Amino acid sequence: MNTIQVLMPLLVLFTSLLAAPIIFLLPDESRTARTIINLSAAIIKLVLVSGMFLGVYLGVDFEISFAVVGDLCFILRADALGLMFAGLSSLLWLFTTIYAVGYLEDSSNRSRFFGFFSICVASTLGIALAGNLFTFILFYELLTLSTYPLVVHRGTPEVLAAGNRYLQYTLTGGAVLLLGIVALHALAGDPAFGDRARLAALPETARPHLMVIFALLIAGLAVKSAMVPFHGWLPVAMVAPAPVSALLHAVAVVKAGAFGIIRVVHDVYGLDFAHFMGLLYPLTIAAAVTILYGSARALTQMSIKRRLAFSTVSQVSYIIIGVSLFHPMGVAAGLVHLIHQGLMKVTLFFCAGNYAQTLGIHGVDELDGTGRRMPLTSVSFTVASLGMIGVPPVAGFITKWYLGMGAAGAGTYWVILVIAISGMLNAAYYLPMLYRIWFKERRGDWPDETTFAPLETSAWLLYPTIATALFSCAAGLLAGLPFSPARWAAEIAIGEFLP
Amino acid sequence: MTNDPRLLAALPIMLSAMWALLTLLRIPKGFLSLAPAIVSQSAAAYLLGAYVHSNGTIRIDLSAIGMPAGAMLRIDGLSVLLLSATTLIVSACAFYSLGYFHLHRLQQTRTLAREKHFWPLLAILWGALSLLWMSHDFLTTYVALEALGLSAAAMMVLSDRPAATTAGLRYLFYMLLGSLCFLLGTGICYGVYAEINLELLARSARPGGAHFIAMSLMSAGLMLKAAIFPLHSWLPDAHSNAWTPVSAVHAALVVKGSFFVFAKLWVALSPEMEAAAHFIGWAGSAAIVWGGLMAFRKQHIKQIVAYSTISQLGYLLLFVPLSMDAGERSAQLAWQGVWLLFFSHAFAKAALFLAVDNLVSTVGRTDLEGLSGVDCYLPLSILSFGIASVSIIGLPVSGGFTAKWLLLHSALLSGQWQWVLVLTIGTLLGAAYIFRVFKYTLASGLRTDCNFNMPVSKEIVALSLALAAVLLGMFPGWPLALLGTGLDTVAP
Numbered sequence: 001m002n003t004i005q006v007l008m009p010l011l012v013l014f015t016s017l018l019a020a021p022i023i024f025l026l027p028d029e030s031r032t033a034r035t036i037i038n039l040s041a042a043i044i045k046l047v048l049v050s051g052m053f054l055g056v057y058l059g060v061d062f063e064i065s066f067a068v069v070g071d072l073c074f075i076l077r078a079d080a081l082g083l084m085f086a087g088l089s090s091l092l093w094l095f096t097t098i099y100a101v102g103y104l105e106d107s108s109n110r111s112r113f114f115g116f117f118s119i120c121v122a123s124t125l126g127i128a129l130a131g132n133l134f135t136f137i138l139f140y141e142l143l144t145l146s147t148y149p150l151v152v153h154r155g156t157p158e159v160l161a162a163g164n165r166y167l168q169y170t171l172t173g174g175a176v177l178l179l180g181i182v183a184l185h186a187l188a189g190d191p192a193f194g195d196r197a198r199l200a201a202l203p204e205t206a207r208p209h210l211m212v213i214f215a216l217l218i219a220g221l222a223v224k225s226a227m228v229p230f231h232g233w234l235p236v237a238m239v240a241p242a243p244v245s246a247l248l249h250a251v252a253v254v255k256a257g258a259f260g261i262i263r264v265v266h267d268v269y270g271l272d273f274a275h276f277m278g279l280l281y282p283l284t285i286a287a288a289v290t291i292l293y294g295s296a297r298a299l300t301q302m303s304i305k306r307r308l309a310f311s312t313v314s315q316v317s318y319i320i321i322g323v324s325l326f327h328p329m330g331v332a333a334g335l336v337h338l339i340h341q342g343l344m345k346v347t348l349f350f351c352a353g354n355y356a357q358t359l360g361i362h363g364v365d366e367l368d369g370t371g372r373r374m375p376l377t378s379v380s381f382t383v384a385s386l387g388m389i390g391v392p393p394v395a396g397f398i399t400k401w402y403l404g405m406g407a408a409g410a411g412t413y414w415v416i417l418v419i420a421i422s423g424m425l426n427a428a429y430y431l432p433m434l435y436r437i438w439f440k441e442r443r444g445d446w447p448d449e450t451t452f453a454p455l456e457t458s459a460w461l462l463y464p465t466i467a468t469a470l471f472s473c474a475a476g477l478l479a480g481l482p483f484s485p486a487r488w489a490a491e492i493a494i495g496e497f498l499p
Numbered sequence: 500m501t502n503d504p505r506l507l508a509a510l511p512i513m514l515s516a517m518w519a520l521l522t523l524l525r526i527p528k529g530f531l532s533l534a535p536a537i538v539s540q541s542a543a544a545y546l547l548g549a550y551v552h553s554n555g556t557i558r559i560d561l562s563a564i565g566m567p568a569g570a571m572l573r574i575d576g577l578s579v580l581l582l583s584a585t586t587l588i589v590s591a592c593a594f595y596s597l598g599y600f601h602l603h604r605l606q607q608t609r610t611l612a613r614e615k616h617f618w619p620l621l622a623i624l625w626g627a628l629s630l631l632w633m634s635h636d637f638l639t640t641y642v643a644l645e646a647l648g649l650s651a652a653a654m655m656v657l658s659d660r661p662a663a664t665t666a667g668l669r670y671l672f673y674m675l676l677g678s679l680c681f682l683l684g685t686g687i688c689y690g691v692y693a694e695i696n697l698e699l700l701a702r703s704a705r706p707g708g709a710h711f712i713a714m715s716l717m718s719a720g721l722m723l724k725a726a727i728f729p730l731h732s733w734l735p736d737a738h739s740n741a742w743t744p745v746s747a748v749h750a751a752l753v754v755k756g757s758f759f760v761f762a763k764l765w766v767a768l769s770p771e772m773e774a775a776a777h778f779i780g781w782a783g784s785a786a787i788v789w790g791g792l793m794a795f796r797k798q799h800i801k802q803i804v805a806y807s808t809i810s811q812l813g814y815l816l817l818f819v820p821l822s823m824d825a826g827e828r829s830a831q832l833a834w835q836g837v838w839l840l841f842f843s844h845a846f847a848k849a850a851l852f853l854a855v856d857n858l859v860s861t862v863g864r865t866d867l868e869g870l871s872g873v874d875c876y877l878p879l880s881i882l883s884f885g886i887a888s889v890s891i892i893g894l895p896v897s898g899g900f901t902a903k904w905l906l907l908h909s910a911l912l913s914g915q916w917q918w919v920l921v922l923t924i925g926t927l928l929g930a931a932y933i934f935r936v937f938k939y940t941l942a943s944g945l946r947t948d949c950n951f952n953m954p955v956s957k958e959i960v961a962l963s964l965a966l967a968a969v970l971l972g973m974f975p976g977w978p979l980a981l982l983g984t985g986l987d988t989v990a991p
Contacts, residue, residue: 139895
């Protein structure tokens with residue numbers, strides 16, 4: 001290995017990790033300097049991650065590892081699966097940073113906010129590139145720590161209470177996960193991701209232990225991925241500023257949980273072994289329950305962000321149900337939804353933020369006639385909503401198509417029914433919003449209007465929204481091209497089944 | 500000169516004595532006095548470390564200089580680590596004190612009048628600690644513990660607050676009581692084995708009634724000195740009222756000195772004492788939970804930090820049951836875990852005390868509500884507090900995390916599930932009381948009443964100590980390699 005191959009994962013991590021202390025130390029007023037540092041770090045990171053994509057595509061390894069103590073190793077490695085997540089987070093970090101600069105323009109404590117924002121993205125990258133469970137949990141907990149100040153950014157009593165709830169859930173989940181990881185370590189040494197033969201090779205007497213450990217790992221991770229009954233923190237945490245919600249829901253926290261579940265199922269236990277042990281079916285059921293529960297709860301929410309939050313609860317479990325189906329198409333669906341849900345959900349939260357920041361709209365029933373006042377935001381909102389429902393050609397359709405094929409292939413036909421019902425529920429809570437936006441007339445003034453003529457809202461807020469909406473469409477339309485998320489996911493999934 | 504181990508071993512103590520003398524005469528003052536002390540002590544620690552690294556454990560027979568037979572100094576990897584950590588932490592706190600006194604000078608408090616007593620006492624404390632880390636027989640250990648306790652008690656009453664005097668005297672009383680218990684125990688031990696050297700005792704120790712009573716007395720005395728639950732009552736008041744650098748050194752090193760002796764005793768003299776070992780484990784668990792709960796209830800931030808010490812000391816005791824009735828590997832993991840926790844707690848707790856003082860002296864209040872919005876003004880101190888508390892809670896990346904990983908691993912390997920539960924609950928309690936502090940500092944609030952004369956050195960020192968605790972978690976390989984195994988520590 002040459003130096004570049006060793007340094008690359010570290011460089012990717014440190015671009016945002018080193019940006020953090022610089023941003024912390026900048027005075028709140030120096031907005032230009034902070035924005036320049038933020039954006040250049042985001043762009044450098046995107047370029048580096050793209051470079052790694054190309055490298056991995058050409059068969060180059062990027063890896064750094066050293067022993068921390070005994071046989072316990074710190075490993076950062078770029079593999080195809082990790083890069084998917086890394087790509088998502090570095091792309092969306094760029095857009096979210098731009099958006100956040102516009103959104104938080106006149107709030108206080110901006111240096112603190114952007115500092116933790118950078119640490120948060122660094123931990124997401126660490127999670128993506130982690131090469132074993134030990135490295136994974138280092139960044140997984142760092143993510144909890146760095147998102148807490150973001151969630152409680154406004155510092156009001158309501159927000160602080162939500163922050164408490166957030167910590168109670170995530171730290172307890174983290175403790176359970178740690179227990180599972182240490183137990184696995186005590187039983188089987190240090191299983192690197194992809195070293196699937198190791199657990200299967202253990203003597204049969206270890207099987208019951210492996211089942212308990214699987215339950216511990218999944219329960220710990222399910223807290224962050226907001227699976228029922230561990231989802232309670234997510235709807236509460238939507239009191240955070242819109243860019244934070246976008247980050248939490250689309251890239252960072254829930255995705256870290258879902259990504260961890262993929263790693264455990266796919267790279268630690270291995271699908272074959274997990275299926276053989278009968279561990280996948282309970283996971284399918286848990287994910288199905290979450291999908292239906294989240295969609296049903298979203299129906300009755302009258303705050304836009306709360307409705308979106310319950311929608312996240314439901315959508316993230318699409319990833320998990322996909323991976324738990326013992327079929328390549330199911331795995332592909334799960335992996336690709338990691339990206340697709342991120343793109344669409346970030347768009348939806350951006351739009352919700354635009355409505356709130358420009359017109360003072362927070363409730364679903366205030367949306368009447370916003371289509372005329374803010375056409376571009378509303379088009380983006382529509383695109384992303386249709387994607388969530390599963391209308392072609394937006395990205396969400398690809399997921400549901402793959403998922404259906406996977407369920408049929410694996411012979412678990414009831415999953416198709418679950419997806420169909422969930423799709424109808426999705427339509428039932430997204431379409432009324434679209435109806436209000438486009439077809440209902442506005443009566444009276446907006447609750448709290450700010451004008452940004454000639455644009456409908458601030459350019460900092462508008463362009464990232466449009467960009468992510470375009471990406472959601474592109475991911476669906478161009479699903480057949482070599483570097484599209486769908487194609488990349490399918491290749492990982494097929495590689496798993498055809499060694 | 501560097502070839503004579505006797506000289507090398509005497510060096511840290513002689514340097515401390517010289518510095519004590521110079522500070523008594525007050526030539527030179529301030530930084531000019533401190534810098535040579537720090538440099539020479541670091542050099543001494545380095546030379547000792549290099550010697551031990553290449554030649555192995557140093558043993559020095561003290562009977563040659565008129566002490567009774569069996570008295571000896573023993574410098575192994577653990578002693579070297581402890582000496583290095585002491586040099587780092589005492590130097591950092593001494594350097595911090597310069598800024599601390601400077602700030603008090605600006606505010607014209609009465610603290611100044613007693614500053615002149617601080618430096619000689621610190622020098623004596625430093626020497627006593629060095630002696631303790633090298634001692635390996637009951638007599639030298641007792642002498643070192645007494646010198647340590649007396650100088651520490653004297654430093655505690657330096658603060659002119661009435662509460663500090665009361666707490667300091669109370670500490671003195673408990674400390675003397677602890678010494679008495681320890682002395683009684685060693686007396687019985689001597690009566691049974693006619694031996695004061697731990698290496699020789701380890702070979703001849705056999706279970707029996709007198710042995711049990713001796714161990715109980717010595718353990719109780721040391722636990723009282725180390726503020727182990729339920730013998731901890733002197734600590735919270737003492738630590739929250741003394742001068743901050745005093746509290747920091749005390750929590751980081753002085754209480755741990757007694758734990759060091761305690762750990763050595765249990766490794767050397769514990770054949771077939773499983774039930775007692777489990778009792779110690781449960782006492783530690785009670786300390787973890789009680790300390791955590793009390794820290795969660797307190798309104799004054801220094802008391803929160805003090806109760807956190809009680810909770811953290813409880814973790815250290817878990818190594819007794821873990822290394823007792825288990826396989827070799829799990830005993831080794833427990834030994835490594837407990838010392839890693841020892842060191843990371845030392846750095847993190849010192850950082851916590853120093854960072855808290857920065858916050859408190861800026862807002863002029865010690866209660867949590869007074870801290871709202873302080874992070875805009877002291878981002879570095881809040882950052883230090885945050886980094887240090889990550890290690891205290893045991894979250895990654897930190898020495899506390901890696902240590903807890905090792906302890907968890909050891910508990911799982913030896914099948915002692917109860918400690919797994921204790922470690923998990925302790926971690927969550929730690930998170931609860933630490934994040935309660937953050938909840939207040941992150942609360943929105945604009946301050947106008949702050950004192951903005953914070954010397955930057957105070958902030959830098961706190962940050963460096965906190966970072967040391969983090970680095971220990973990422974790169975524990977070097978210290979753990981020096982540490983060896985538990986049995987090495989008493990093996991002849």
